[in-house]
Amino acid sequence: MDYEGKLSEALTSLRNEGRYRVFADIVRHRGSFPRATFHAPEGEKEIVVWCSNDYLGMGQNELVTSAMHEAVDLVGAGSGGTRNISGTTHYHVELEKEIADLHQKESALLFTSGYIANDATLSTLARVFGDCLTISDELNHASMIEGIRRSGGPKRVWRHNDLEHLEELLQSVPLEQPKIVAFESVYSMDGDIAPIGEICDLAHKYGALTYLDEVHAVGLYGPRGGGIAERDGVLDKVDIIEGTLAKGFGVMGGYIAASEAVVDVVRSYAPGFIFSTSLSPVLVAGILASVRHLKASNVEREVHQERAQTLRKMLLDAGLPVMMCESHIVPVMVKDPVLCKQVADDLLNDHNIYVQPINYPTVPRGTERLRFTPCPLHTDEMMESLVHALDDVWTRRKIRRAA
Ligand SMILES: *Cc1c(COP(=O)(O)O)cnc(C)c1O
Numbered sequence: 001m002d003y004e005g006k007l008s009e010a011l012t013s014l015r016n017e018g019r020y021r022v023f024a025d026i027v028r029h030r031g032s033f034p035r036a037t038f039h040a041p042e043g044e045k046e047i048v049v050w051c052s053n054d055y056l057g058m059g060q061n062e063l064v065t066s067a068m069h070e071a072v073d074l075v076g077a078g079s080g081g082t083r084n085i086s087g088t089t090h091y092h093v094e095l096e097k098e099i100a101d102l103h104q105k106e107s108a109l110l111f112t113s114g115y116i117a118n119d120a121t122l123s124t125l126a127r128v129f130g131d132c133l134t135i136s137d138e139l140n141h142a143s144m145i146e147g148i149r150r151s152g153g154p155k156r157v158w159r160h161n162d163l164e165h166l167e168e169l170l171q172s173v174p175l176e177q178p179k180i181v182a183f184e185s186v187y188s189m190d191g192d193i194a195p196i197g198e199i200c201d202l203a204h205k206y207g208a209l210t211y212l213d214e215v216h217a218v219g220l221y222g223p224r225g226g227g228i229a230e231r232d233g234v235l236d237k238v239d240i241i242e243g244t245l246a247k248g249f250g251v252m253g254g255y256i257a258a259s260e261a262v263v264d265v266v267r268s269y270a271p272g273f274i275f276s277t278s279l280s281p282v283l284v285a286g287i288l289a290s291v292r293h294l295k296a297s298n299v300e301r302e303v304h305q306e307r308a309q310t311l312r313k314m315l316l317d318a319g320l321p322v323m324m325c326e327s328h329i330v331p332v333m334v335k336d337p338v339l340c341k342q343v344a345d346d347l348l349n350d351h352n353i354y355v356q357p358i359n360y361p362t363v364p365r366g367t368e369r370l371r372f373t374p375c376p377l378h379t380d381e382m383m384e385s386l387v388h389a390l391d392d393v394w395t396r397r398k399i400r401r402a403a
Contacts, residue, residue, distance in 0.1 A: 018337035019359050026354065030060045034377055038354065047348065048382050050355040050372050055220055055328065056300040057377045058250025063293050064286045071285030079278040083267075087278035095288050099243075099255050102218075102226050102295060104235045107263035110284075112276055114215050114244030114254030115143040120272035121242065121256050122147030122182060122211065128265055129153075129178035135169050137161065137183040137194070141213060144182055160187075161194050163202060170206035179208035185228035186216035189363050189371065191329030196229050200237035209239045219248025220301060220328060225294040245283075249290040253279045303376035304328055311374045314387045319401045320394060323369070330372040331358075332390065334399065340368035343393050351389035 014020040025039040026049065034049040034057075058064055071091070081087035092110055099108035111117040122144055126132040134148045139160045148155050156172075159165040161183075170179065181203040186193055200210045214227035222230030227243065229235045240262055245253040256266065267273060294300065308328040315322040315332060323331040334340040340357040347353040355370045363369065374383070394401065 017360075018341050024348070024354060024356070028060070030065065033057055033060050034375060034382070036354070038348070038352075045352060047352045047354045048378075048386075050353060050374075050378075050386065051370075052373060052375065053216075053247040054250045055248050055373060055375055056250065056294070056304055057375050058219070058248065058290045058294070058300075061250065061290065061293070063289045064250060067289035068282050068286040072282045075281050077282060078280050081277060082275060083278045084274065089278075089281045089284070091281040091284040091288065092278060095284050095291070096255075098288060098291050098295075100257055102224060102291065103230070103241045103243075103257035104226075105241065105257040106260040108255055108257040109263045109267055109273065110279060111254040111256075111273060112279055113252070114213075114242065114246065116272045116276070117242050117244075117254035117256055118143035118213060119147040119150065120270035121240065121266050122180070123150040123272075124266050124270040125209075125211075125240075125262070126151030126153040126178075126180060128269060129180075132178040132180060133173055134180045134182055135166065135208070139187050139189070140182060140184060141188075141215070144213060148182065161192070161199075163195070163198055166199065167202055167206075170202065170208060175207050179203075179206065180211050181208045182211040182213075184213040184215070186214075186221075186327045186329070188216045188329060189331065189358065189369075190323065191325035191327040191331060193228055193326055196232055197234040197237055200234065204237070210237065211240045211242070212238045213242045215242070215244045215247060215254075216327070216329075217248075218243040219250075219290070219294045220304060223298070224296075225291070225301070245287045245290075249287055249294070251287045251290060252283050253287060300376055304374075307374040307376060307378055310380070311372065311378070311383050311386075314383055315390070318387050318391050320387070320390055321401055328373070330374060332370045332372065334368050334370065335366055337365070337368045339397065339399065340370070343397065343399070344370065346393045346397070347389055351385070351392070353386055353389050 027037045036047055036049050037044050038047045079087040096108045126134050132153045134155045136148055136157050138157045156169045158169055183194055203210045217227035219225040221228050229238050240256055240258040242256050245251050311330050312322055321333045337359045344357040358371050359368045
């Protein structure tokens, strides 16, 4: 076997499709985000980051970083074990209480990432129920898809946010068969929002459990940052809420919030939870500060929404193909993978603007795009120079302007 040849063949095919991933080597500077230093092969330069999921800049918030400083001085760097073997610190216990309260659930469970939370929970629940049908929105995140696949149970994919199709699938199996309806609130690539209450009502009518990924909404929506379900007043209709601590909350980790029984089962049966060292208490201290702050403060959420709307309007006025949506995500369509990569390279090389091209498999082929995530710290001036740069690249590369 020519291992090297096989490996390089695999990579060449990605390159030919414009899908080969090049990581941008950047350093964020506390206090000046979204400015950062880009370590290019030719040397360093200052850039503005336009694609961070640190949506509110909480990763650099003084309250968060000082809580982390305090914790590292008090307890040291790591947790030292899995949750079962010496890795449950008081910080973890406090944070799980805080999260259960945020979502008005009996209980919550921390994971090392949102990815693991989805994968571990969906695979475990469907396995424990036995012959459980998981009905999955077609645009669900890879971590949910992977969890459902690993459950080994039957799966049906429902057309994105299509209630009629969902009902059809719910009706296609006996009422007594266990079912989980899995979906997201804010879909992070198109920025559209699911009708959570209606989906849950339908699911419950057919005896299904509801599983909601609020990764792109926690911290960002709802009066206390509880997400879209909180904003819409339907927290009680969602059986299991999953979230991340890495995006709106700005640190790292993931969680579920649900009934005591659900949490107890996942805690007891999910290998991805059981056999992995728990989050560092330093991270957890930072997360606690972030969650507590965003429960009490609306300023960040309000400015965040205003910034997104302002950028969207500026792009529209400049005749750029911005996708309209009701959330904080601002996608600009390129619809060609190679061109999308070239545009991002031009922005970085010529304009010191960093936005990662989003290509297949993250989005369907033919819908390649730039995904801008304005945060409260992006200024009007930064937005003006972004729009100017895009206008320049669009003209030079003769890219279509209609959305
Ligand atoms: C980012 C993401 C996750 C994973 O969360 P991490 O904490 O980054 O692992 C899960 N679901 C969706 C929809 C995401 O975009």
